[in-house]
Amino acid sequence: GRSSAARAVHAMPKMPKRRKPKSPSDHTDVTSLDVSHILGSRGRLAEQPQKKQPAPLDPESAAAKEVVKANRLARIARKKQRRRERWLVMRAEWDAAGSKGKQASSREGKDGKEEEEEEEEEEQGGKRMRGAGGAAVAKPEFEAVSAQEVTGGKMQYRKIPVPPHRYTPLRKDWMQIYTPIVEHLKLDVRMNPRNRCIELKTSEHTEDVDLLQKAADFIRAYLLGFAIGDAVALLRVEDLYVDTFMVTDVKILKGDHLSRAVGRIAGKDGKAKFAIENATRTRIVLAENKVHLLGSFANIKTARDAICSLILGSPISKVYTNLRNVAARTGSRI
Secondary structure: OOOHHHHHHHHOOOOOOOOOOOOHHHOOOHHHOOOOOOEOOOOOEOOOOOOOOOOOOOOOOHHHHHHHHHHHHHHHHHHHHHHHHHHHHHHHHHHHHOOHHHHHOOOOOOOHHHHHHHHHHHHHOOOOEEOOOOOEEOOOOOOOOOHHHHOOOOOOEEEEEOOHHHHHHHHHOHHHHHHHHHHHOOEEEEEEOOOOEEEEEEOOOOOOOHHHHHHHHHHHHHHHOOOHHHHOHHHHOOOOEEEEEEHHHHOOOOOHHHHHHHHHHHOHHHHHHHHHHHHHOOEEEEEOOEEEEEEOHHHHHHHHHHHHHHHHOOOHHHHHHHHHHHHHHHHHHO
């Protein structure tokens, strides 16, 4: 019996024999290669034969001048040939259309009437239209498009919700609201008590679709608290707008501080409010912490600046001085 160590040694695989390195004679001698086609006789790279460049011509010589002249004449000849080809193509098109004579005489032989027509056309700033026979065609004149045609025969509607605190004034001033909308703007109007809103609708007698929006702005201004006489100005005067902002948008105030800010805007017996209205030619409505302004864009901006100054705490005397200067500038401008 062999020991376990001996059995393990006999069980291991035999290692392969190491190969002997080759002798230097087995390697290829690089120095013995024939590189005569790469290297020259002295061991340098063989120079490649270069193409001979033509000698530049002297620009002052007669030969150079002749070459430049020949090139210029060749370019001129090619241009003439292309121009001739284009002319032949255009002439063939004119002959095919039977308008050779008209094209040739378009700038020649015009009588006085044609010259007057061209002058009128130049004054109007457009091209003259011609019929099949060459006669001038008058510009078409179309009738004004009615409101029904603009909307494709469909009626346009507007609904303005009525706040609860404006029911009684609305019932009292209904005829003053109804009359300008129906008689002057040719619109249909009614009060819908179920939906608590005023409904506007165009009719077949409405002349312009924009009148519907004007009537809606007029009713909204009245419902915001403006007097009926001031709100009617939206229907009669262009470029009048209604702007609304809150006192808390200018400065965050609460409780008594907010009440004092609103009181500063109104002033004693409304004097501050009336002064701003007269100086800026606007109308102001104070509704709790909201301020509504009615007037033109520039006047509304001036009144809003004065009101913001009062909210921020500027002395009323300083605001009056600024309003006085604004009123003087406005009067001198007018």
